[in-house]
Amino acid sequence: MQWKKVIIEDRFLSILALLGILLVIASFYFNSWFIFGAGLLIILITAANSYYLKHIGEGLVFENKRERNRYFIGDNGEWSLLFANHGLPIMKARLTVYFDSAVVPVSGEFHIHQSKVDVGMPVSLSRKEQTIIKIPFAAEKRGMSKIRRLELHIPHFFGFGDTILEFKDVINMEALVYPRPISVRNIDKHKSFKPGNSPSLFSVFEDSMGPIGTRDYLPTDSFNRINWKASARRMTLQTKEFERITEAGAVLFVNVVDGFSVTVLLEFLMSSIAEMAYFFHKANIPFSLCMNIRSAGATPFTYIPLGSGKDHLQKLLDILAIADYHSPTIPYDKMLFFYKRHIPAAPTMIHTGIRTEGADVYFKDFGRDGVQLLELQRGEEEKAVLEPLKLMMKEVAM
Numbered sequence: 309m310q311w312k313k314v315i316i317e318d319r320f321l322s323i324l325a326l327l328g329i330l331l332v333i334a335s336f337y338f339n340s341w342f343i344f345g346a347g348l349l350i351i352l353i354t355a356a357n358s359y360y361l362k363h364i365g366e367g368l369v370f371e372n373k374r375e376r377n378r379y380f381i382g383d384n385g386e387w388s389l390l391f392a393n394h395g396l397p398i399m400k401a402r403l404t405v406y407f408d409s410a411v412v413p414v415s416g417e418f419h420i421h422q423s424k425v426d427v428g429m430p431v432s433l434s435r436k437e438q439t440i441i442k443i444p445f446a447a448e449k450r451g452m453s454k455i456r457r458l459e460l461h462i463p464h465f466f467g468f469g470d471t472i473l474e475f476k477d478v479i480n481m482e483a484l485v486y487p488r489p490i491s492v493r494n495i496d497k498h499k500s501f502k503p504g505n506s507p508s509l510f511s512v513f514e515d516s517m518g519p520i521g522t523r524d525y526l527p528t529d530s531f532n533r534i535n536w537k538a539s540a541r542r543m544t545l546q547t548k549e550f551e552r553i554t555e556a557g558a559v560l561f562v563n564v565v566d567g568f569s570v571t572v573l574l575e576f577l578m579s580s581i582a583e584m585a586y587f588f589h590k591a592n593i594p595f596s597l598c599m600n601i602r603s604a605g606a607t608p609f610t611y612i613p614l615g616s617g618k619d620h621l622q623k624l625l626d627i628l629a630i631a632d633y634h635s636p637t638i639p640y641d642k643m644l645f646f647y648k649r650h651i652p653a654a655p656t657m658i659h660t661g662i663r664t665e666g667a668d669v670y671f672k673d674f675g676r677d678g679v680q681l682l683e684l685q686r687g688e689e690e691k692a693v694l695e696p697l698k699l700m701m702k703e704v705a706m
Contacts, residue, residue, distance in 0.1 A: 310370060311460075311473040315361050360396060364462050365473045367395025368433070374480040378626070379447035381488045384414065387443040387455065387481060393433035401462040404428045405443060410451035410485045414444045424456065431460065450487040450578060452630045455479040484629040487575070489583035493687060494694040496587070522546040557614050558588060559654040561647075562599040563640040563661030570633045573686070577660050578628045580684055580692040584658070589621045596654055597624055600643045602636040607650075609643045614654060641666040653679055659697055660684040668699050675699070 335344030371390040379385055387405065406426045412418070418427040433439060458475040522538045524546065538546040560581055564570050571577070581597070588595040599610040610631075612624055641664060648670055657679055659671070675681050681697035 310372075310475060310477060311365055311368065312476050313365060314472040314474070316470045316472065360464055361469050361471050364396050364398065364471050365460070367435075368393050368398070368460075368473065370458065370475060372475075372477060372480055376482045376484065378484045378486065378622075378629075379411070380486050381447050381449065383447045385411065385445055385447065385483060387445065387483075389441040389443070389458075390438065391431075391433060391441065392438045394436060397435055398431065398433040398460075398462055401431045401433075401460055402428050403431045403441065404457075404459045404461070405455060406457040406459075407455045408451065408453040410447065410449055410453040411445040411483050412448050414446050445483075447483070447485040450485050450575065450629060451632060453483045453485070455481045484626055486625045487578040487582045487628050489586060490576070490579040490691055492580055492583045492587075492684070492692045492694060495584055523549055557594040557596070557654040558584075558656040558658055559596040559598060559614070559647075560584065561644070561657060561659045562597065563659070563663070563667075564600060564631065564635070565637050565640060566662055570635060570637065571661060573661070574631065574633060576686060576690070576692070577684075578631060581660065582625060582628055583692075585621055585624050589616065589618075592616055594654075595620075595624075597627065598643060598647055599627070599631065600638050600640050601631060602638050608646065609638055611651075640664055641670075644670040648673065653677060656680045656682065657697075658682045658684060658694065663697075671697060672699055 330347070333347075335341070335347060369392045371392070373390075377385055387407070389405070404426055405428075406424055409420050409423045409425050412420070412425055413427050416427060416429065418425055427443060429441065429443075431439070431441065456479070458479065460473040462471045462473065464470070522535050524544065526547065533547050535546045562577060562581065564574060564577065566572070585595060587593075594614045594616045596614040597610070597612040601610045602608065603610045610627055612620070612627065640661075644667055653674060657671070657674055659667075659682070661684075663683065671681055682694045683697040685693050685695055687693040
C-alpha cells in the first residue's frame with residue numbers, strides 16, 4: 309500500500325451511534341415503528357461513516373515516476389502529479405504538496421516555512437477515474453527542489469471526521485536550478501608549460517608530425533624545415549608550418565568549508581565555477597572538479613574526472629545545483645592529499661574558497677611539477693577574478 313492512513317473520527321459520531329441504539333431499544337418499549345426507523349437510520353449513517361473513513365483511499369494510486377528536470381533561474385516549469393482511483397469516490401478532498409523552495413508556485417495560495425513550500429488544492433475523484441494535477445512554478449534560486457511529502461485530507465460526506473492519507477515512499481520528482489554565472493576576470497589567462505595534444509595559438513610547442521601549411525622562409529628558420537616541393541612550385545623558399553599544441557586541462561579545487569560549517573560564500577563560489585565551466589566548455593578545454601563535499605564510493609569527495617563536452621558540463625552543473633549549506637564535508641587538506649596520491653595532476657589548478665596553510669604544502673608540490681596555480685578571489689561588485697596563487701610564506705610540515 310502506497311499510503312499511510314490516519315483516521316480522525318468525530319466524538320459526536322459515537323454519541324450518535326449510542327443514541328441510535330437507545331432509540332431502537334426504546335421502540336420495542338413504546339411499540340413505535342417511527343422510533344425504530346429513526347434509530348435504525350442513525351445506526352446506518354454512523355456505520356456508513358465509519359466504513360467510508362476506514363476504506364477510503366484503498367484504491368488510490370499515485371504514479372511515482374522518476375523525473376529530474378533542469379532549469380535556470382527565472383525559468384518556468386511545473387510539477388505534474390498523476391492519480392488514479394480504483395476505490396471509493398473521493399469528494400471535496402484537499403491535496404497538500406510539500407517541496408523545497410528553490411522553486412515557488414506562480415499562482416494560488418502557498419506558504420514558505422524553513423525553506424519548504426506547501427501548496428494546497430481541492431481534489432475530487434470518482435471511482436475508476438484518473439486525473440493529472442499540475443502545479444506551475446518558477447525557478448527562484450540555485451538548488452535542488454524535491455517533492456518531500458504528499459498529504460490528502462478527505463472529509464466524510466456528513467462531516468463526522470476525516471481521513472488523512474500520507475504518501476509513504478520517497479517521491480522521485482526533482483527540479484534542479486542551476487546557479488546564475490557571474491563574471492570571472494582573467495579567466496582566459498591560464499596557460500601550460502608542457503606539450504600536449506590540444507591546439508593552441510600561443511603555445512611554444514609544435515606538432516612535428518602534423519604540418520598545416522607553408523609560409524615564406526625567414527633567416528631564423530631551421531634549414532631542415534624547408535619544404536622543397538613548395539619552394540620549387542613558387543620559385544622561392546617555403547618553410548613548413550606546424551600546429552601549435554599544448555597540454556590543456558584545468559582542475560577546479562573547491563573548499564566549501566569555513567571553520568566547522570559550510571562557507572557563507574557558497575553562492576559566490578557556485579556562480580563563479582559555473583562561469584568557468586561555461587568558458588572551458590566553449591573553448592573545448594577539458595576540466596575537472598574536486599569539491600570537499602563527502603561522497604560515497606572509492607573517491608571520498610565530490611569528483612568529476614577531466615573531460616569535456618555537453619554531458620560533462622551538465623554533470624558539473626548538476627553538482628553545483630545540489631550543493632547546499634547542509635552538505636556533509638571533509639577537510640580540504642585530506643581532499644588534496646587524496647588527489648595527489650591517486651589522481652594525475654592537470655596542467656592548470658584553480659583554487660576556490662578559503663585556502664588553509666596545510667593546503668599550501670600540496671600546492672607547493674604541484675608548482676614544482678610545472679603546474680600553473682591560480683586562485684579565485686572576490687572582486688568588486690560581487691564579481692570574481694583569477695589571480696596567480698601566492699603561497700603562504702610560513703613553511704608547513706608534512
